[in-house]
Amino acid sequence: MASWKTKEGSSYPFGVTYIENEDAYNFAIYSKHATSVTLLLYQKNDCKKPVITVPLNYLLNKSHRVWHCRIPAGQLKDTEFYAYRIDGPNPKGQFEWHSFDQDKILFDPYAKALFFPPGFDRTAACLPGPNDGKAPLGVILKEEGNFNWQNDHPIQHEHDLVIYEMHVKGFTYHQSSGVSQDKRGTYSAVVEKIPYLKELGVTAIELMPVYQFDGQEIGYWGYSPMSFFAPHHDYSSDKSIGGQIKEFKYMVRELHKAGIEIVLDVVFNHTTEGNSYGPVYSYKGIDNSTYYLIHENLDRPYFNYSGTGNTMHTRNSEVRAMILDSLRYWVKEMHVDGFRFDLASVFSRNSDGSVSIEDPPIFGDLRADPLLAKVRMIAEPWDAAGFFQLGRNFPGVNWMQWNSRFRDEVRKFVRGDSGQTGNLIRRLYGSDDLFPDDLPFAYHPYQSVNYINSHDGFTLYDLVAYNYKHNFANGEQNADGMNENFSWNCGTEGDDELTPEILDLRKRQAKNLCTLLLLSNGTPMFRAGDEFLKTQKGNNNPYNQDNETTWINWDFKEKHADFFSFFKNMIAFRKAHPSLCRSRFWREDVKWFGYNGPPEIIAETSAFAFHLDGTSQQDNHIYVMVNGSDKPLQFQFQATGNWQRIINTGLPSPHDFVKPGEDQVDTSEYALEGRSIAVFVR
Numbered sequence: 001m002a003s004w005k006t007k008e009g010s011s012y013p014f015g016v017t018y019i020e021n022e023d024a025y026n027f028a029i030y031s032k033h034a035t036s037v038t039l040l041l042y043q044k045n046d047c048k049k050p051v052i053t054v055p056l057n058y059l060l061n062k063s064h065r066v067w068h069c070r071i072p073a074g075q076l077k078d079t080e081f082y083a084y085r086i087d088g089p090n091p092k093g094q095f096e097w098h099s100f101d102q103d104k105i106l107f108d109p110y111a112k113a114l115f116f117p118p119g120f121d122r123t124a125a126c127l128p129g130p131n132d133g134k135a136p137l138g139v140i141l142k143e144e145g146n147f148n149w150q151n152d153h154p155i156q157h158e159h160d161l162v163i164y165e166m167h168v169k170g171f172t173y174h175q176s177s178g179v180s181q182d183k184r185g186t187y188s189a190v191v192e193k194i195p196y197l198k199e200l201g202v203t204a205i206e207l208m209p210v211y212q213f214d215g216q217e218i219g220y221w222g223y224s225p226m227s228f229f230a231p232h233h234d235y236s237s238d239k240s241i242g243g244q245i246k247e248f249k250y251m252v253r254e255l256h257k258a259g260i261e262i263v264l265d266v267v268f269n270h271t272t273e274g275n276s277y278g279p280v281y282s283y284k285g286i287d288n289s290t291y292y293l294i295h296e297n298l299d300r301p302y303f304n305y306s307g308t309g310n311t312m313h314t315r316n317s318e319v320r321a322m323i324l325d326s327l328r329y330w331v332k333e334m335h336v337d338g339f340r341f342d343l344a345s346v347f348s349r350n351s352d353g354s355v356s357i358e359d360p361p362i363f364g365d366l367r368a369d370p371l372l373a374k375v376r377m378i379a380e381p382w383d384a385a386g387f388f389q390l391g392r393n394f395p396g397v398n399w400m401q402w403n404s405r406f407r408d409e410v411r412k413f414v415r416g417d418s419g420q421t422g423n424l425i426r427r428l429y430g431s432d433d434l435f436p437d438d439l440p441f442a443y444h445p446y447q448s449v450n451y452i453n454s455h456d457g458f459t460l461y462d463l464v465a466y467n468y469k470h471n472f473a474n475g476e477q478n479a480d481g482m483n484e485n486f487s488w489n490c491g492t493e494g495d496d497e498l499t500p501e502i503l504d505l506r507k508r509q510a511k512n513l514c515t516l517l518l519l520s521n522g523t524p525m526f527r528a529g530d531e532f533l534k535t536q537k538g539n540n541n542p543y544n545q546d547n548e549t550t551w552i553n554w555d556f557k558e559k560h561a562d563f564f565s566f567f568k569n570m571i572a573f574r575k576a577h578p579s580l581c582r583s584r585f586w587r588e589d590v591k592w593f594g595y596n597g598p599p600e601i602i603a604e605t606s607a608f609a610f611h612l613d614g615t616s617q618q619d620n621h622i623y624v625m626v627n628g629s630d631k632p633l634q635f636q637f638q639a640t641g642n643w644q645r646i647i648n649t650g651l652p653s654p655h656d657f658v659k660p661g662e663d664q665v666d667t668s669e670y671a672l673e674g675r676s677i678a679v680f681v682r
Contacts, residue, residue, distance in 0.1 A: 009068035015110030031669035045119035048133030081137035109139030122216040125279030163525035165201035176554040187251040201571035204261035228326040269346035274309035307384030338376025391434030411486035430521035448522035460530035470538030481541030511649040562653030579614035650676030
């Protein structure tokens with residue numbers, strides 16, 4: 001007698017799974033409120049009419065809230081794709097605000113790859129009624145586990161961790177990238193650029209979202225995911241069925257061979273389905289009130305803590321299970337090393353939209369998972385509605401966090417704002433006010449992800465070239481993007497009236513920002529292209545600019561070769577000195593001074609120095625002088641010894657960064673130009 005599961009299917013795992021010992025496929029999908037579920041199977045040559053239709057009988061094909069069935073492989077008739085039609089009750093209140101449409105074609109949230117038929121149409125999914133032949137379909141993968149990983153294993157850097165934020169397409173799509181035309185903007189193109197990543201010296205790349213998103217939605221960054229399991233198909237040069245999975249794995253494997261971690265920027269706070277006027281692709285039509293937070297004002301039913309129309313209901317146990325399943329999949333099957341969570345404070349939202357001051361359950365779920373507990377987790381510790389949890393207020397106590405205080409206060413100091421010296425010292429030290437190492441908390445400084453620039457805001461060059469945002473190209477009358485950037489154009493807005501003197505000052509300011517970032521205790525991160533002064537012409541929110549505004553122009557690497565040389569040397573300096581980035585704060589190993597006397601005078605000026613004793617880390621001693629004023633200053637060494645100058649951002653290239661022994665300092669004084677930083681070793 002056949003087993004029950006052979007006859008009825010199994011409720012676990014979700015999605016479609018090949019059962020090898022039965023040569024059969026199991027299908028399982030969750031819907032708490034559905035009254036009918038129909039599985040649709042399609043052949044490659046006809047994505048409009050299913051070749052097999054399987055109505056699921058709740059007396060046979062349902063276990064609790066999961067609908068399931070099992071189909072022998074021989075009965076699939078060469079089908080490649082699958083989807084569902086699901087019906088259910090009408091909406092009837094805040095917590096049962098359903099959005100069922102029995103005519104809609106719905107993809108499985110657990111599909112590992114999506115296929116977009118030639119007639120794909122987002123508009124059809126926004127309107128009631130059928131969208132056959134116009135909807136994305138799940139792919140039935142028949143060789144998912146056959147990739148040759150070549151003994152690949154996870155990577156996790158410590159003191160030498162330097163994170164490089166990158167958009168897969170924008171990194172290589174420009175014709176100047178040197179990548180063959182058929183590979184530009186793809187996972188394979190990233191592999192071709194590994195020698196460059198090694199030259200630069202970064203040890204981790206943080207990929208902006210690679211989850212499948214809707215190419216017909218206005219957007220370039222990818223922050224409105226369709227699926228949490230499927231890699232974005234347009235980033236693959238392999239156009240075969242499921243080719244995006246193989247190519248993504250190839251990229252990860254080759255990055256690991258080069259000693260480079262891969263971190264994914266993941267978005268679990270919302271989806272591309274948007275508000276009431278958005279498309280019904282999957283979650284809405286499967287079980288709307290399970291997946292989304294519903295407002296008590298049913299005229300505008302979707303809470304919008306993401307700024308994009310809807311908010312995922314992460315308090316729901318099934319949604320949490322889906323998030324954990326997704327993370328496990330990307331770690332176990334795709335071999336990624338970590339995740340950066342967009343708007344992670346959404347996890348603290350209750351079912352009614354209020355904020356939980358208790359430990360939200362998803363963090364306990366992650367800590368208790370033996371696979372995920374070892375993975376690098378990074379939070380953007382706020383949401384789009386203004387809920388801000390940076391530091392010890394964030395419930396993920398072991399997580400790393402994007403430190404926006406570091407970003408803003410370093411920018412202010414370098415711009416020349418008064419009263420910022422004390423703030424800068426605290427950020428250099430590791431932000432112990434945010435991540436305290438006292439007895440109750442015992443945080444680590446590396447949990448602070450220090451950054452000056454990210455995808456969201458000005459590039460490094462634009463930070464020293466523009467006082468104001470210039471976002472008119474985005475189509476929102478320059479109303480989008482951050483209004484306060486703490487930037488300074490060094491004398492003229494943009495590049496229209498650029499003089500050599502202003503360009504030199506801009507490069508010096510950019511070197512100052514780079515130097516402070518890479519001297520700080522904590523984990524440094526910067527955005528791709530900043531190392532050779534990429535510009536977006538003052539656009540600080542190019543979320544919808546899939547063009548030369550956002551694509552990296554590799555000609556800038558030669559145009560600003562002097563700055564690129566400084567940047568990569570600065571990365572190498574940090575990696576060579578474990579004394580800078582530590583598991584613990586510098587504590588008694590650091591001494592702070594005024595530029596020519598005791599630390600008491602620090603508050604009176606925008607200049608200071610510090611001596612970092614490297615003995616405990618088996619490292620050199622490091623002495624740093626920071627002149628944030630606009631006038632030259634005569635610094636006095638407050639620590640004796642034979643100091644060798646390595647860095648002086650006030651000098652032109654190649655004298656701004658020299659090798660040990662090339663500039664021996666034989667006096668107790670050192671003259672430092674205004675808006676400059678000098679670094680010495682002993």
